[in-house]
Amino acid sequence: xxxxxxxxxxxxxxxxxxxxxxxxxxxxxxxxxxxxxxxxxxxxxxxxxxxxxxxxxxxxxxxxxxxxxxxxxxxxxxxxxxxxxxxxxxxxxxxxxxxxxxxxxxxxxxxxxxxxxxxxxxxxxxxxxxxxxxxxxxxxxxxxxxxxxxxxxxx
Numbered sequence: 573x574x575x576x577x578x579x580x581x582x583x584x585x586x587x588x589x590x591x592x593x594x595x596x597x598x599x600x601x602x603x604x605x606x607x608x609x610x611x612x613x614x615x616x617x618x619x620x621x622x623x624x625x626x627x628x629x630x631x632x633x634x635x636x637x638x639x640x641x642x643x644x645x646x647x648x649x650x651x652x653x654x655x656x657x658x659x660x661x662x663x664x665x666x667x668x669x670x671x672x673x674x675x676x677x678x679x680x681x682x683x684x685x686x687x688x689x690x691x692x693x694x695x696x697x698x699x700x701x702x703x704x705x706x707x708x709x710x711x712x713x714x715x716x717x718x719x720x721x722x723x724x725x726x727x
Contacts, residue, residue: 588628588632589626589628589632589655589696590693590696590697590700592621592624592625593621593622593625593689593692593693593696594689594690596617596618596621596624596625596689597618597621597687597689597690600614600617600618600621600689601687603617615666615670618666618688618689619663619666619667621689622659622662622663622666622689622692623659623663626655626656626659626660629652629655629656629659630652630656633649633652634647634649635649639702643702643703644701644702644703644705644706645700645701645702645706646700646701646702647700651699651700654699655696655699658692658695658696658699662688662689662692665688666688687720687721687724688721690713690717691713691714691717691718691721694710694711694713694714694717695710695714697709697710697713698710698711698714
């Protein structure tokens, strides 16, 4: 297969929500480093990032099935619906886990609120996967970020 036949820059409309989550998670963690006293800002910014990514996903959803990166990623209505359900699940989980995090001082010292955006990003990679290699990368990203989350709760 030649370089001209590979579809690197074909429709990339399936990617902006995933990229938005990754950039926002990094920005929220940087904001968290600069302001240690404001724990509410992490929670609000994370919830706004998830709602913003849900809006981006909803606005860019289309009936047409889009393939990109040499057919390794797919963008379709089922993937968009699953992504919206994952957004809703993560929003609810963060809302309910906020009290748990605020009750434990060792978890307040680190970025425990925006950290679930990284496994969420890995779940979005797996939802859009159209190749086993992409699924494997998503599973590895998920396990790496979950290892970090488990290490936060060490006694």
